[in-house]
Amino acid sequence: MDKSLHVVVLMGGWSSEREVSLTSGRGVASALRERGWSNVTELDMDRDVALRLSELKPDVVFNALHGTPGEDGTVQGMMDLMGLRYTHSGLETSVIAIDKELTKMVLVPHGIRMPAGTIVESESVFSGDPLPRPYVLKPVNEGSSVGVAIVTADGNYGNPIGRDVPGPWNEFDELLAEPFIRGRELTVAVLNDEPLAVTELKIDSGFYDYEHKYTDGRTVHVCPAEVPGDIARAMMDMAARAHRLLGCKGASRSDFRWDDQQAEAGVYLLEVNTQPGMTPLSLVPEQAKLRGIPYGELVERLIGEALADGALQ
Structure with missing residues (x-):
């Protein structure tokens, strides 16, 4: 693999997982430099990300973003339109x-x-349980267990769930209800x-x-x-x-x-x-x-797949 290629490590952003993404991205950039990659740029994503990427002209983007919009297909679609190669999954897979x-x-x-589930309006949990307790309530489109609540038989959030109790029902309009496994x-x-x-x-x-x-x-x-x-x-x-x-x-x-x-x-x-x-x-x-x-080889393998066959994601 040509270690003179320009790798942009895209990280940060504004999701609830920003700090984790920054830690991931810094680790990736450091590993590449330690393994002799001479042209590595760390890019903390902001609203001008497309402009910054067009200025940087990377040979490949290491996508170290977590959560939205870096994990839900938004950034993947943008990079597809720009003709950029990038690590991890593409637009369709990310959306699903x-x-x-x-x-x-x-x-x-x-x-x-997979556990059977049903989508419920968050407002509805204040009048009654969508499933027999114990059950799990979680956002439909979040990662890293953000906003997950386990509602137990002993009424840990109230019975019914109290409007004044902190939980995902106060942060998201819809939730996925699943039986607790x-x-x-x-x-x-x-x-x-x-x-x-x-x-x-x-x-x-x-x-x-x-x-x-x-x-x-x-x-x-x-x-x-x-x-x-x-x-x-x-x-x-x-x-x-x-x-x-x-x-x-x-x-x-x-x-x-x-x-x-x-x-x-x-x-x-x-x-x-x-x-x-x-x-x-x-x-x-x-x-x-x-x-x-080892960590550095793992990073290189991910870059290698993104570059393989010269194909765009």
Whole structure:
């Protein structure tokens, strides 16, 4: 690979995941420089991003954005129009994968088990539960477990949910309601169509939310996960199939819940992340390292796929 190529690392932006994106982007840029890439530019995305990219004239953009508009197809569409090559998934895949209901519409007909869900008006939860408790309420189009609430039988948010109680019902007009899947939290990274490993996420309290994902010491990663071989294989197969069915490029990460009282029938895919984190606490670099792929090589592989065959995303 020609290490004189101009790589722009696109990061930051204005989503709720801005700080994580900045950490990912700085890590990527640093790794490239350490591996001898001589022309690396870090670009904190603002509303003039198209102008800045046209001025910089990158050979390839490393998309280190998380959340909207960097993960939902908006930035991908812009770069397509500009004729730019970029890492990770393209426009169509990004639009589908960021939307949890659209993702189910693609994956469930192919036999991938996901929790049944229903879209509800946020206002409706103040008059009654959309599902029997316990259930989960989450935004339809957010990542990193932003805005997720688990509504339990003991009325942790009130019964019905109180209007004055902080939660996603105060931030989003619509929410996805799903049955709560008891059991263990696990995740599988896929790199260039190959599943890497299964990691179990053991948290100190609550559930694997944004704070647990990005705060050192709040979550223990057990990698590889201590689960039966058939369960690990089932998750890796589901993650790889989801990656291919959605048309993911580069790296993706599929998050699972496993009800260990139901064996393989208790494995549920929750969502597919097309822009997984690249921070020191992130799961994709950790699983890649387990497979003998150091961080810098992982970054180069993602760039290599974006450049492969000279094709645009």
